[in-house]
Structure formats: C-alpha cells, structure tokens
Amino acid sequence: MSFTRTLIDNLRVKLGAMDPLPPPPPLPVVPYPPSRVFPTPRRRSAYAEAAAKHTTALVGIGHVGTRYATNVVLQFQAELAVAHAAVGTELPEGWAEANGLLPLHSQVTSHRQFLLRPDLGRRLDAPSLSRLGERARRGIDIQPILADGLSAIACMGSGLTLLGHFTRECEARGWSVGTPMCARFARVWLEDEIGETVNCKVAAILLGERPGLGTGDGLSAYLVYNPKIGRSDGDRNMMSNIHARGAPPEQAARRLAVLAGAMLDQKTSGVPLNLHGLDLGHEAGGGYRAPEPRVRLVYSGSDSSKEKA
C-alpha cells in the first residue's frame, strides 16, 4: 500500500470509523416564540408607531435572527400579489367614451405586447390618428392626455380626478385646453405624436405608473414643451407618486399647472427648464402631511377577530 493510501486509512480511523455513528442529540424544549407580528396600531413597536406618522415604509418590524417574522412574510406576499394583480388589469374597451373622453389607441394589440414593445406603445394606430385629426381641438396651449400606462386601475380611479383638476387649473390661468382624451396601451412618448398632431404648446400625459407593493393606484405625469416625434426623456419634466400617500390629485394638479406655466414662459422643458423659485406646492418643501397607514392585509382564524377588534 502506498504511503498516501496509509495516511488516508489512518485518517478514516482517526475520524471514528471504528465507532458507530453518534445518535441524534437529545430533543430540545421548543418554547413559543415572542409575539412578532406585522405592526398594527394595537401591537406595533414604539418606533413603528412614531415612524407611521411620517412614512409608509415598513420599519420597526423586528427580526427573527436576520430574517422576517412569519406574519411579516405573509403581509409581504399579500402585497406582492396585489401589485401583480394590478399590473394584469386592462382598461376596458369603451371606457373612454363612457366617460366623455376621446378614445385613442396605440399600435399595441395585446397586454403582453404592451409590456415587451414600448415602441408600439409610443405611436397611435391609424384609426386613432384620423379620429384625433377629425375630432380634437387644435392650436391650443395645453393638451392633457389621460392614459392607462402600467396601471389601468389608477387611470380609471384617480386618473379622472387628476384630469379634471388639471384642466380647471389650466383654464383658471386663462390657457386654452385641448379636447379631453384617453389613450389605451399608452407609453409616455405617445404624448409627442398626439401633441404634434393637435399642435399644442405643452402636452401633458397623465398615466398609471408601475404598481408598488400593495398598491396599484399611483399616477405619473410627463410634460413636454413643443411636443413632436423624436423628443427624448431629457426634454420632459415629470411628477410621480400622484396618489393619496404621495401627492393627492388636487395638489398634484396645481403643481403640474405651475410646471406648465414655467414651460409657457420659458418656451422650453426638460433639463433646460429653470425650476428655481417656482412654487411647486408644499410637498416640494418637505412640509408635513400624515401618510396613509399601511393596512394589514392578512388575517386568519382566531387572529382575525382579535386584530379587527
């Protein structure tokens, strides 16, 4: 036997090859762990309590080792499921007409195509282009465009409210406002073709933004001066998080009107637009407004009656 083989055999003996494998260790006494739950007003930590006056972020949730408590995991999974459901919802055909809006449609033909082909979501299909040419008011100051974007739920919910407030803010400033319209399967840059076609000074697309965890009700707005096909992101100014937890529609509409006014004054938008000294509303100054509480989504069994009480 070679020297190495001998060494390996000796090593095996040293590791206890002659003895039986050890039995499993004795069973432990497993206590109930301390109660760690998704924070609710009755049971959350003092830190979570204080933080909730300023943020919807899930803080003060504690930990098990370095991981989450079971209740936190369930809350998280429920919020994730809500977000995925919001993404999957489509704007129903006929919804725009039913709400008095000129219906427009991008070149996208299915929801999956909408996700994978932004180029098609940036251009109108032929019937929409002719409808726009025939029925929309031209040569105006502001063209607001409501659109589904990534959340039809937000478009159908606070989208209508935002459109109404924004239109009134613009009219109150003496600007001419274009025909109210709503675009389906729309991406941000669709405002370029629409704005160019109706010959407006500022195009403002108001569209559902990517749903967040547990939510699908957020809107974003993108404004561009002298819209035309070929504009890029640097030519636009945007506002996101238009929802109850961020900027509510009424407040957002005022701020968007201030932005549009700056564009009309300075005859530009995007990076060259000077925002210095603009009154963009109190959210720009970090003023205090209580956030909406993050609701607990999951209840089960006896836990349910206790928590709701």
Place this chain on the structure above:
Amino acid sequence: MNLSSSIRGVGYRFGSVKDVLAKSNPPKSGDDLAGISARDAVERVAARAVLAELTLADLRANPVVPFEIDELSRMVESTLNEDAYSAVKHLSVGQFREWLLEPTTRGPTLRAVAPGLTPEMAAATCKLMSNMDLLTVGAKCEVVVRANSTLGLPGRLSSRLQPNHPTDDVEGILYSTREGLSYGCGDAVIGVNPATDTPESTAQILTRLHEVRVKNNIPTQHCVLSHVTVQMKALDLGCPMDLMFQSMSGSEKGNRAFGISIALIDEAYAKMKAKTSNRGPNVMYFETGQGSALSSDAHHGADQVTLEARCYGFARRYKPFLVNTVVGFIGPEYLEDGPQITRAGLEDHFMGKLMGLPMGCDACFTYHARMTQDEVESLKVLLGVAGCTYLMSMPVGDDIMLNYQSTSFHDIPSVRGLLGKRPTPEFDAWLNEVGIMDGLKPGERFGDPGVLKR
C-alpha cells in the same frame, strides 16, 4: 478579420463586429426589441465562434458606435492606457477569457490590465462566459476605493441604504435611515432618490443626513440622487455632499437624453473635488443599467450588454467611489424575467470590475417583470459570491417612492452571515462599538434603531 463560421456544415456570415457582438448575446428581450438578436440558439453559437477568434485589437478598432458620431468612443480611444493595452492586445477574445480564468491570473494583475481594456473588449469576453465563469473572474477582481471609509476590500460586502420617500418627508427618510443602520446597512452610502428634483430639497435632505452621520460618528457617505446640474446648484447653496451622483448611458445620444455630456460631468467632477464634505479621494457615484440607451433610441443598432460596458468606459474617467447597475429596474421590455435579470446582474458586475470599477448591483425587479421573490433573493447570494462591492437596502426591499422590489435591511446581514462577509472595516468597527454587531453575529442592539442618537 474573419466574420464567418460554420456549424454542422452550415455556414454563417456576419455583417460587422457590432453584428457579431449582438448575436453572441444570451437572450434578452431588449435585443429582440431592437431587432438585433440571433434568430436561434445555433446562430448564437456561430456568432460566438467568430467572436472567440477576434483579437482585442480588432475590438479596439471597431467600437459599436463610430468615432465620428460619438464622443464616448473618442474619449475611450484617446485615454486608453497604451502600456496596459499592449500587454493583452495580441490575444483573441477566447484566449483572453482563458487567461482570465487561469488561477495564476490574480486580482492585482487584473487591476493593472483594466485601464487598457475598452468596453467592447469587456463585453465580448462576457458573451463567451457562463454565469459561473462570470462569478469566478468577478470574485478575483480587487477594486479598492476610499472616501470616509474604505470600500471593496476582500471579504467585505457593503450596502447602500436607500431610505426613499414619496414626498421627501425628511423625518420619514430618517426613520428608514435609522432602522437600516441598526441592521448594519449603509456602509457604502446613505443615498436618497428625491421625489423633487430641486437644489433646495437636495440641500435640505443632505443637511439632515449629515447631522445623523456626524452626531453618531458613522464612517460612511451621503448622497441625494438628483440630476447632476441640480446637485451642482445645491453645492452652491453651501450644503454638505459626500458623493455626487449621475445616471449614465452608453452613447453620446443616450447621455444627451439624460441631459449630460462628458464636458458637463468634467465640470461637475471638478466642482465636487473642490467642495465635497468627504475625505476622498473618490467622490463620484454613477448608476447604469442595460437597456437605457435603447429606451431613448440611442443604441445605434448595438446590443445592450456592450452599451452597458460603454457606461463603465465613461464612469472610470472620474475614479468613482460607487458604480452600480440597477439591473431589474428598467422593466420587462429589456430584461423579461428572472433568468435574464440574473444573467444581466452577473454580466454587469463582471464587466465593471474587469474595467476597474467598484461595482455594486441593485438586484431588483419591477412588479410587471416575471421575476419571483425567490429568484431575486438567489441573485443577491450569487452577487455576494461574485464579490460584488455593494447591494442596496431598504425596508422589506420595498421602495415606496420608485415602486420596485430590491434588497431589504434584513437581506444584507443574511447574505453577509451566509458568506462570512463583513462591511467596510471602519463601519464594522462602528457597528461593534455601538453593539449592532458582535463580530459576524448580530449584537445586542441589532435591529434596534434606538441605538442611534437623534
């Protein structure tokens, strides 16, 4: 220069180096969107066979965006380190891949060669590598940078604390900040994406983050990720600023869409070096991500991996303290699902490190991409194994302002614990001093934000 190959007797001919690079790419929805990907798996391998035989000199001579129309291509060419380039220029891409994988090729050597590599070379090599190849070479690279703390040392895994808030409520930002610090997060930077892009709010947030850092003697950096022109105005207002941020794209046209140019970032860098509140020498922070050029129609028919590498060619000019790819943020039209996002994260980390950057990764997904929570958790571990410089961190990984799912405060100590990694030495010492950590284990004050002075 040969641009043809054959597989089982079937001949394949490619139109250009750019075409070979594009068709060599693993499947990405963004390359399909651009209409430049291989039509099937066999053509992809045929393209790789051509790529493997091209020399690094061929790649230098053929950037995917021509010199005549792109300032990034010209800048990379004119600033390339000729000595470093000479050391490897004779190798084919296939041979360069093998040299990288040789155990005798170690971190310091890779660091020496980095300034001689063009983005196209890094991207080409990436396309010949499997995920485990990318991990193997990524883990060998050593890129150490210094600000108030020392980032990128072996055995370390750092994190950006990202306490974003939908209305920039500073108290809300600080609640998330204190919570994150109590989990050992935030040694790379405490960085806020502001909801409002104005100099005043940028200055206000920085001032308050500075108070937390100074009052608690935390060896880290702060940053507000507004547009670089806004940060320059904020500096004029006289606020503290440890790192200056900007998003980058891989072509001149793409950068124009971001409202930046080489001249502008040169100016910003000069101003930051003069005015920063960080001890230096590294003062800049850049973010990138596959697909950004295509999203502004600025890709010039090139693939998104090569364009991503070109961002690193831009970034390295400014010796940044942090660079990270926001890999899953852009959406499914560029990276469709879990496997594509995972692959892209490992590619970007490898290419950035190979080019000498302190590369971090925002392992994340948006809710309209087909990636599961389990897949993104796996990616965080893979990145840790690959020696990724830093990950992000926020409460339950939920960015309540940008609406996407990233790394959580809990994930950072979890990955560190699994891999035996620690934060920067300076931050590690602070965590142990205040009782948040006890060596590699959670300490008595772990997860207790009350440990921070208000």
